[in-house]
Amino acid sequence: MSDEATDFLYPMVDGTTETDVDVLLDDLAASxxxxxxxxxxxxxxxxxxxxxxxDVLAEAMAERFLRGGRLLTCGNxxxxxxxxxxxxxxxxxxxxARRLAARSLVADVSVLTALANDIGFEAVFxxxxxxxxxxxxxIMGFSTSGNSANVIAAFERGAEAxxxxxxxxxxxxxxxxxxxxxxxxxxxSADSVHRIQEAQSATAHELWRRIQQRLDATDAA
Amino acid sequence: MSTQTASEATxxxxxxxxxxxxxxxxxxxxxxxxxxxxxxPSWPHHARHVAVEFVHPVIxxxxxxxxxxxxxxxxxxxxxxxxxPGDLVVAIAPAADPEVGDLMRRAHAWGVETxxxxxxxxxxxxxxxxxxxxxxxxxxxxxxRFILLYHLLWELTHVCFEHRGNxxxxxxxxxxxxxxxxSDQGELAEIVSHLDGEARVRTATGMRTVDVTLxxxxxxxxxxxxxxxxxxxxxxxxxRR
Numbered sequence: 001m002s003d004e005a006t007d008f009l010y011p012m013v014d015g016t017t018e019t020d021v022d023v024l025l026d027d028l029a030a031s032x033x034x035x036x037x038x039x040x041x042x043x044x045x046x047x048x049x050x051x052x053x054x055d056v057l058a059e060a061m062a063e064r065f066l067r068g069g070r071l072l073t074c075g076n077x078x079x080x081x082x083x084x085x086x087x088x089x090x091x092x093x094x095x096x097a098r099r100l101a102a103r104s105l106v107a108d109v110s111v112l113t114a115l116a117n118d119i120g121f122e123a124v125f126x127x128x129x130x131x132x133x134x135x136x137x138x139i140m141g142f143s144t145s146g147n148s149a150n151v152i153a154a155f156e157r158g159a160e161a162x163x164x165x166x167x168x169x170x171x172x173x174x175x176x177x178x179x180x181x182x183x184x185x186x187x188x189s190a191d192s193v194h195r196i197q198e199a200q201s202a203t204a205h206e207l208w209r210r211i212q213q214r215l216d217a218t219d220a221a
Numbered sequence: 222m223s224t225q226t227a228s229e230a231t232x233x234x235x236x237x238x239x240x241x242x243x244x245x246x247x248x249x250x251x252x253x254x255x256x257x258x259x260x261x262p263s264w265p266h267h268a269r270h271v272a273v274e275f276v277h278p279v280i281x282x283x284x285x286x287x288x289x290x291x292x293x294x295x296x297x298x299x300x301x302x303x304x305x306p307g308d309l310v311v312a313i314a315p316a317a318d319p320e321v322g323d324l325m326r327r328a329h330a331w332g333v334e335t336x337x338x339x340x341x342x343x344x345x346x347x348x349x350x351x352x353x354x355x356x357x358x359x360x361x362x363x364x365x366r367f368i369l370l371y372h373l374l375w376e377l378t379h380v381c382f383e384h385r386g387n388x389x390x391x392x393x394x395x396x397x398x399x400x401x402x403x404s405d406q407g408e409l410a411e412i413v414s415h416l417d418g419e420a421r422v423r424t425a426t427g428m429r430t431v432d433v434t435l436x437x438x439x440x441x442x443x444x445x446x447x448x449x450x451x452x453x454x455x456x457x458x459x460x461r462r
Contacts (some may be wrong), residue, residue: 016368021245024387026378028241036375038368077273084266085363094359144279193279194372207282208363 035195041109042195043202046063050203057166057184063162064164065211066114066135066218069152071102072163073156074125078197088202097212105129108201113156135162140204143167146187146197147173155181168203170196230356233369243336248381250309250334252455257288258304260367261313264362265311267338267371268457271311274375283379296417297324298373301411301442303380303400306332313367316344325349326456330411338370374379386417407446409456412439422447 027141047054047131048079061071071090073083083104090102105128106112129139139152139158146169155165159181166184175188247257257275261268268290276287292299297320299309314321316339318406325348328335337349340361344352353370355361381387410422410431418434424447432451433439445452 021391022388024381024384025238025241025245028380029237030235031380032240032373032377033234035373036232036237036369038235039365043365065330077277078270080264080271081273082368084269085264087264088264089363094363131379194369194376196374198365198369201363201368205360205364 002202005088032086039195039198042188042190042199046199046203048185049189052185053186054203054207054210056206057186058214060164060184061138061166061207062211062214064136064138065100065215068134068135069136069138070132070139071100072105072129072132072154072158073102073140073142073192074151076148076150078193079144079148080104080141080201082138082197082201082204085201086140086142086208089205089208093208093212098215100211103132109206122149122153125150126157129154129161130158133158133161133163133221137161138164138166138200140166141168141176142200144170144193144200145175146171146176152179153179155179156200161184169201170200194220231354231365233355233373235355236355239351239353240370240377240393243353243376244374245381245387246334247336247349248378249307249388249390249422250307251286252382253307253390254260254288255308255334256305257286257309257311258291259288259311260321261294261299262318263314264367265293266288267313267362267367268275268456270368270373271313271374275340275378276425278379280379283308284382286378292302293369296325300324301327301331304328304333306427308333308336310337310373312349312361313362314370315359316342316348320349324411326444327411329425330423332407335376336374338367340367385433407453409449410445410452412441412443412445414441415439420452422452426453441456 046109068214075083082169083106087102087104090100092099103133105125111128112124139154143151152175155167158165165182167176167182168186170188171191173185176182176185186203190196257267257270272288272290275286277285310333312321319406325335327338333348336351336353337344338353340355341357343354358453408424410424413421413423415433418432420431420433420439422429422431431447436445436452436455439445444456446454446456
């Protein structure tokens with residue numbers, strides 16, 4: 001009798017099918033604790049490393065918002081949802097924070113599919129930048145690899161139109177790190193897509209907080 | 222970060238045992254053919270992030286799982302039409318969200334397992350099968366901590382798939398004097414249609430016909446408690462709490 005013929009009858013003796021559920025739950029909880037700790041630590045080290053860059057960027061963005069500038073955000077997949085979240089945070093913030101004009105370029109499926117179908121996926125954000133951009137606007141793109149071609153294309157069209165360009169990348173910054181059109185490249189130095197996305201959201205939140213602070217200070221002056 | 226104060230009450234790490242339990246339950250449901258429905262009326266991008274995570278994993282080679290967002294308009298009506306017994310609902314919403322509260326109540330009658338992610342004031346006890354709640358804090362939806370919670374659900378669910386022996390739901394065990402499985406105790410039911418004191422209702426264990434003469438004026442979509450083939454009480458949101 002071969003192993004293959006009997007395995008299905010005796011799932012318990014297969015090494016990969018242990019049934020001690022408490023051991024598994026303990027392992028899962030330990031794993032979750034470790035990953036949560038790693039995420040918090042990465043956020044702390046990222047905000048420390050980007051502290052000076054965030055100050056310069058917050059100053060420049062606050063100045064553009066005061067001139068009527070709007071924030072456009074973009075990204076793909078999970079990064080598309082994080083880009084939407086940032087546009088939401090700026091436009092409809094919790095509590096008493098001021099509302100700032102912001103919109104995500106991933107929100108309209110009709111526009112995205114029209115551009116992807118007629119031109120190509122690389123153009124889905126850059127064509128929208130061409131349509132929307134005014135000189136005082138800002139474009140913020142998310143890409144964990146730093147290599148998303150459609151996000152890079154949005155920076156290039158944005159820079160041509162005089163927009164302030166902000167990129168959030170992971171790993172070593174990828175193509176974003178070498179992109180001449182990208183003025184502010186914020187890199188989360190890590191190699192897990194999930195942990196990068198978590199730290200990118202924390203970074204964008206910190207940027208938003210500093211912009212609010214600067215605008216409050218301007219009001220008071 | 223220097224500004225973490227109130228949030229230290231419940232951090233993502235504190236939820237590790239709950240995340241473990243929720244992930245194993247999800248893996249078992251997926252293994253049995255579940256679809257996961259993601260709902261977030263307040264933060265639709267979070268629902269989309271959960272769905273894309275499960276459908277198109279960032280780690281090459283992990284299996285694609287059926288996850289969908291619920292439409293923003295009338296999510297309860299859409300899910301009533303589309304969910305099947307054994308499905309999963311994951312909501313990311315404040316405790317006070319009336320649509321999500323309604324959805325979570327009804328999910329029991331639809332045979333659906335629920336998880337509810339949020340921060341701040343908690344939903345009532347038992348509002349969902351898995352309540353994953355962070356401390357009082359209006360930053361959690363925006364600073365990456367909600368994202369961390371659902372990333373962990375995805376990561377742990379896939380760990381469970383590597384432990385096939387644990388993917389089978391264990392048979393219910395009868396303990397003590399009353400067996401929940403076998404006794405005829407009250408069961409939540411949603412009215413589908415009714416005529417002359419009888420109603421077709423949807424319950425976690427399937428469709429059935431029950432006597433509704435003890436409850437006044439039932440209408441489709443009402444929730445009732447059924448005992449021994451009879452609807453014995455209406456269930457509205459406040460009573461359940």
